[in-house]
Amino acid sequence: MGYKGLYLTSKESFLGCSKPYGEALVIIMGVPFDATSTYKPGARFAPSAIRAASWNMESFSLKRMADACSLSFCDVGDLDVVPGDVHQTLQRLKAVVSEVVDEGKKLLVLGGEHTLTLGVAECISGVGVIQFDAHTDLRDDYASQRICHATVARRMHEAGISLLQVGVRACSREEYEYAEENGIVLVPAHEVRRSLSYAMSRIKEFQEEHGKIYVTVDVDVLDPAFAPEVGNPEPGGLTITELISLIEECHNVAGGDVVEVTPSGGFTAFTAARIAIELMFQMH
Numbered sequence: 001m002g003y004k005g006l007y008l009t010s011k012e013s014f015l016g017c018s019k020p021y022g023e024a025l026v027i028i029m030g031v032p033f034d035a036t037s038t039y040k041p042g043a044r045f046a047p048s049a050i051r052a053a054s055w056n057m058e059s060f061s062l063k064r065m066a067d068a069c070s071l072s073f074c075d076v077g078d079l080d081v082v083p084g085d086v087h088q089t090l091q092r093l094k095a096v097v098s099e100v101v102d103e104g105k106k107l108l109v110l111g112g113e114h115t116l117t118l119g120v121a122e123c124i125s126g127v128g129v130i131q132f133d134a135h136t137d138l139r140d141d142y143a144s145q146r147i148c149h150a151t152v153a154r155r156m157h158e159a160g161i162s163l164l165q166v167g168v169r170a171c172s173r174e175e176y177e178y179a180e181e182n183g184i185v186l187v188p189a190h191e192v193r194r195s196l197s198y199a200m201s202r203i204k205e206f207q208e209e210h211g212k213i214y215v216t217v218d219v220d221v222l223d224p225a226f227a228p229e230v231g232n233p234e235p236g237g238l239t240i241t242e243l244i245s246l247i248e249e250c251h252n253v254a255g256g257d258v259v260e261v262t263p264s265g266g267f268t269a270f271t272a273a274r275i276a277i278e279l280m281f282q283m284h
């Protein structure tokens with residue numbers, strides 16, 4: 001397994017019920033990386049915190065009448081990142097993701113900072129990206145960085161990837177205008193709160209247009225009441241129930257990630273683990 005041997009370190013698996021790599025449809029991988037944080041660092045600690053949370057959660061879902069441990073997934077551990085070097089880390093990430101995708105498998109990445117989405121989504125051909133996020137991340141540069149958590153959506157759009165951004169409530173006028181001019185669809189948080197069915201219909205439309213989708217969940221899409229431990233908390237967000245309902249509308253999911261959790265002993269890692277479980281169900 002070329003790159004996987006070179007770049008991955010082993011960790012105890014998500015939910016503690018990982019299947020052998022060869023049999024698995026979904027590959028879970030942690031990316032413990034947070035070099036470009038501009039407010040609260042610590043997302044590098046999230047993959048292990050999310051796994052630890054998952055060991056203390058029920059894998060059986062009463063709502064779905066299904067057990068997440070019966071799903072076909074393999075947790076391959078963490079990417080061997082290059083601390084402080086976003087370019088080299090993205091290169092390593094792309095190498096591993098390409099190999100996994102070439103084998104016909106789907107990726108579910110546990111971040112890490114949001115920048116890593118660039119290294120995953122670009123390797124899955126023909127996907128439209130549904131981005132759950134408080135922020136548009138459409139800046140051309142931020143804090144003198146062109147590749148960082150605040151520019152990730154802009155770089156994806158420039159790479160030819162279509163975007164639907166759901167739960168947004170923090171963007172500059174320039175970012176808003178860029179979205180308008182470039183056909184990037186925004187479903188702001190206040191629209192989601194006003195009408196969940198409206199948000200669902202936009203997700204459905206986007207999927208009909210793009211077929212395969214990639215789902216990136218920046219956990220700050222949730223209101224800080226539900227997810228206080230994130231890199232850039234922004235009041236006025238979604239409830240976890242709303243977010244799960246929207247994730248359930250995502251079908252034909254070719255890949256996804258859960259990013260920007262900065263664990264510090266609270267419950268946000270549990271929330272992130274729940275989101276990862278729901279994404280994994282949608283990938284089967």
Ligand SMILES: [Mn+2]
Binds near residue numbers: 134135221
């Ligand atoms: Mn964000």
